[in-house]
Amino acid sequence: MSKYFPYEKFREGQREAIEKILGSYERGFKNIVLKAPTGFGKTSVALSSMMFYKPVLHSVRTRNEIQPVLRDLKTSFRKNRDFRYVFIYSAHRMCPLLKNKNVDPNDFWLGCQILRLSGRCEYYKNLASVDEEDIFRIVSNEDLPEKIVDEIIKRHNVCPFFALARLAEKSDYIVATYPYIFDPDLQEIIFGERDISEFSVVVDEAHMLSMPSRIFSEEFSTNDIKHMINEIHRWLGDLPLIRESLNKLLNQVSKIGVGGGLRKIDKKEVGLDDHLIDLVIDASIEIKKKVLTELLERRGVEEALSRKVYSVKIATALSALKDERFDIFVSKESSEEAFIKIAAVDFSVIGEVLNRYKKILLMSGTPPTQEFFRDLIGLKDLEYIDVREFTDWSPIDSMAIIIATELSSKYEERGEVIYKLYADYIKIFREEIDHLKMIVYPSYDFMRNILKYLDLDKDLVEDQKTKYEDFLDNIFIERDATLHVVAGGKIAEGIEFVDKNRSLLKAVFIAGTPYPQPDDYLKELVKRRPKDLDEEIFRRRLLLNEAFIRSAQAMGRAVRSPEDHALIVLGDRRFLSKELREMIGFKRAGFARNIFEFRSLVKKVVEEYI
Template sequence: MVKFPYKEFRIGQKEIAKVIESEVPRGRLVLIQAPTGFGKTVAVLYGLCKALGRLGRVIYVVRTRNEISPVIKELKNLKVDYTFLYSSKKMCPLVRVGGLSFEDFWLTCRLLRARGLCRYFTRLSSISKDYVRDVVRRHSPDYVVVVNALANVGVCPYFALSTLVSEADFIVATYPYFFKEDIFMSAFSDIGYEELTVVVDEAHTLINPSSIYDEELSLRNIHEAINEVMEYIPHSKYVIDFLSNLITKLINMPKSKYLRHIPKDRLIEDPDMVDQVVDAALEIKLRLLKGFNYNVSKLMNLRTRITRVASVLNLALKEGFEVFYYSKGLENRIKVLPIDFRVISRGLRLVHGGVLLSGTLPPKDFFEKVLGLDNVGQYLDVEESYGYVFPPENKVTIVVTSVTSSYTRRSDLMYGKYAKYLELTYRYVDKVTLAIYPSYDFMRNIINHLPKDINMVIEEEGTTLSEVIEEVMKKGKCLINAVASGKLSEGIEITSKGSSLIEAVFIAGVPYPQPDDYVEELMKGLRKYLTHEESWDFVFNVTASVRVKQALGRALRYPTDRAIYVLADNRFMMPRMRQLLKLKYNKVIRDIGTYEETLRILKKFFL
C-alpha cells in the first residue's frame, strides 16, 4: 500500500490526489493549476501511485533535464520503480565537444551501434536490469550522478536507463520524448501512446507550439553542407545544385527582423531532393567512418552540417509545419515551425488519461478547442478550491492606465512615460525590481530613457539564468529588464535566507505575441476549427495572460514574501484580460504623482 511520504498533507494535496485517483483511470485528462509552494508534484504522483493497478505506464514529462531531479526525488520517497531519460547526446560518454546537433549525433550513434563499434553500447549485455535499477535508486535524485555512475562502469547511460522502460511504473523524461513523435517512437518502440498515462509539467508551455518545435538553418550552415558534399561525394551534383539554389533564394529575399512566411513549394520545388540530401548525409558519415579508420571518438565529435540541413528540410515537408525566414545581421535564416496546435497535441489525444499541471494554466476551453482534446476531466484551481498557498494580502496589484504598449501609440513620449514609472518603482523598492517587456525593441527603447545611475541587468538573447543571479547577488538592489516568455520571465528565482529578493514586478505593456507571419499562420490554422474571434482570443489574449502570470509568479516564492505587481497598460482594464488574470486590482492609477504617493505608502506600511 502506497503511503504519503510526508508527515501531513498540505491544504488541497489529499483532495487533488483523490481526484487523480478517480478520474485518470477512467481515461480523463485532469487539469491542475497550483502555485509554487503547493507541492503539486508529490500530490499528483501520490494520486497516480494509488491508482497504478488501473493505469497504463506513467510518463511524466518536464521541459528541461534540470526539472527531472525534483520528480525522481518524490518517486524515490514513494518507493515505486522509475527510470528517466533526457538528451542521449548529453548522456553520451563519447561526446567531448559543444555545438554538435542532435541529428548529427544520433546518425553517428546509429551507425556505430549497427556496426558494433560503440564499446559503451556493446557492454550493456554485461550488466543486468537489477544493477541499473540499483544505480538509479542509490544515486537519485541527482540525475547527473546516476549518468556518471553508469558511464564509469563502461556502459551507455542512455540505453542502460532505457532498459528499465518496459518494467518501470514511472518514466520521467524531457518534452521531446513525448511531444516529438519520431523521438517517441525511437525511445519507446514497443509502447504506443494508448498504453501510457501522461503527466505534463508546466503545461502552459502548450500555448506556444514553437516551444516544442523550433528548427533553424543559417546561410552558413547550408554553405558548410555544400562544402561537405563537394569534399566527400563530389559526384552528387544534384544535391550541390539544390542546396546552392536554396542559398540563392534566401539571399534574394528582402531583409526582415520579423518572421516572414515562405511557401514550401517556392523554397523546395522538388520534395524528392530532400530525400537525396538525407541520403547524402548518411553517405558522408560512412565515408568519414572509413576515413578515420573507425576511430569512434573522433567521428562522434566531428560536426557535419549536412545532417542538420537534411533534418530541417525533412521537417519542413511534414503536414502542420511551415517555413519562415528572418534576418539576423546581414544574413537571412530559415525557421521551420508548427502552425497547427494539433501537431503537438497528438500524443495527448491518444493516451490513456493523465494530468496537465502548471502554476499558470490556460483556461479549460484552450485544451478542448485549440488542442482538440475530447477527454478533458476536471479543471482544478487549487487556490480557488482549497485555499491560498500565499496569503492574498501579501501582494498589491496596481494598474497604470496612462501608458500602453499598443503599436499605434508607441513613441518617444510613451517610452519616456514608461521610464518615469519604472524609475520610481526602482527608487522605492529596496531589493530587486523585475521589469517585463513585450519585446526586445520595446525594452531597449524604454531603457534608453532611464537614468544612468540605476543598477541594471539586461536580458540578451544569450543570457543565462545563472549569469543573472550571479550579477544580482553582486549588485544587490537592481532593476532586471527581461522579455515576456523568455528565460528570465519564466525561470528566474532569486532568493536568500528563505525569502524572495524580487519585491516588485513591473509589466511594461500587454505582452501580446509579435504580429508577424508566424502568428498569422497560427491564426489561419486555428480558423479550421474556430471563429476568427476565438482564434484571436486564444493566440493573443490567452497567451498574454499566461505570460503575465508567469512573470508575476517570479516574486512570491515563500509564504512570508510580499510583492508589488504593476500592470502598466490601460488594456489591463479590459474585461477579458481581467477575467483571464483573476487578479484583484487594489488601485488604478492615471498619473505619475498618485503613483509616487502610492509607492511611498507601500514602502512605509507594506514592504
C-alpha cells in the same frame, strides 16, 4: 489514496486534489487540468494519483526539473517497493564520450547511431554484460540525475542513456523531458514495440501547450546555412539543386527588415519540396559519415563524435516541412544574423500526440482555460481542477499590484513619445527598488526601442542567444541588478531566482501587455484554426490566453512561496480589461494615472511591503 504519497503529512489542499483527480477519472474523464501554484506540491499529487493508472510518463520541460520528481519517487519507493521507476533526458548530455561538450542533439544522434552500428562505441557494447536490477539499484539510491549517470559510468563502464532506456522498457513510472513524450522517433528508441496507448501521461508546465511552436519547432541561423554550403562543397563537391535552394533562402532572408516578429517564407519559392528535403537529408548523412570516418582515423572517437556538422542540424529542421502543418519563418532582430524557424502552425499536432495516451494530467500554475484545451487542442472528456477550491493562499495574495494607466503598448500608439514615457517609468522603478528586479517586454522590437533611452551600465539584457547561466551567474553577484527580458522567453518563464527557498526577485514591471505579435506566425495559426471555430472567437481565446500566461509566469518568478512578497507593475492600461484581470486573478490594485503618482505608489510599497 495515500499509498504512494511520499510524505507523512499532506500540505493544505493536496489530499482534496488527489481525491478530485481520482474521482474524475473514475467518472469517465480522460483528461484533467490541475491548476496549482509553485509550492503546492503538484509532483506529489501527480505521483499519488497517476500510480493507479500505470505505466506513467511524467514529462518535464528541462532536465533540471527531473530531480524533484525523482526525490518524491525515491521516498515513495521506500514505503512501497511494488513499482519500478527511471528517468530519461538528452542522450548527448549523458554520453561519457563527450565529457560535457556542447553539441547539437540531432547532430549527436546521427553520430551516435553510426558509432553503435559500426561497433566503435565500447560503452554501448558493454551493455550486454549489465543486469537491469543493478542499474535500478543505482537509480533508487539517489535523486540527483547527474550523480546517477556518473555512478552508472563509474560502476559499469556502460552508456548511461541506453542503460536507463532498457530499464524504461519495464518501468512503471518514467520521468522524461518533453521530447520523449512528443517525438515518436525518440519514443521508439526508448520503448521499442511497447504500445504507447497503454501509458498515462503527466505534462508539467502545461502552459507550454499554449502555442504549437513551443513544443514543435527547430531553429537554425543564416550563418549555419553558409557553413552547410561550405560543408557540401568540401565533402560532396557541387550539389546544384541544394546549393541553389539554400542560396534562394538566404536571398529571401536578406530582403526581410529587422524586427516585426516571425515572417513567413514560401517554401515553394525557395524550392523546398519533399524531393529537395530528401536530398538534403541524404547529403547530411553522407557528410556526417565522411567527417566521422576521417576523425576516427586521425583523432579518435571522442573528437569524432563532438565535431559539429551544420548540415545535420539544418536537415533535421527542414524534415519537419514534409508535414503540411509546419511552415518556415524568419526572425531577424539584427542586421548581422537572422534565424530560420521551422514551426508547427496547427494545434492538431499537440492534440494528435496527447490523444494517443490512456489518461492525461496537465499541470501548471498558469494553464490555459478549459475552453482552450477543448476547442483549440482538441482534448475532450476534460475536467478542470483549480486548487484554490481547497486552499487559502495563492501567489497573487503576496503581490502588491500597481497599474500604470498612462502607458499603452498598442501598436497604433507606439512611437518615440510612448517609448520615452516607458523609459521614464522604468527609471523610477530602478531608482526606488534596491533589490533584484525584472522588466518584461512584449517583444525584442519593443524592448529595443525603449532601451535606447536608458543607461544600461549595470543592467542585464536578454537576446536570442542568452543562456540561463549568463543571468544566474551575474544575479548571485549583483543582488540589486535590473533584468530586461522578453515575455514568454527562457528568462521570464524558465529561470528560478531562488536562494534558500526564497525568491531573490522583489519586483516585476510588465512593460506592455504581452499579447502575441501580429506577425505571420499568428496569421497562420488563425488560418489553420479548427474548422468549427469562428475566427474572432479563436483569435480572442488565443490572444487572451497567451497574454495571461506570459504575464502570470513573469509575475510568478517573484513569489515562489507564501513567505515571499513582491511589487508587480502592470505597465499598460489594457490590464484594466475585466477578462484579463479575472484570468490573472487579482481583485485589488493601485492605479497610477501619471508618473508622479507612480513614484509615490512605488515608494509606499517599498517602504511598507517589500
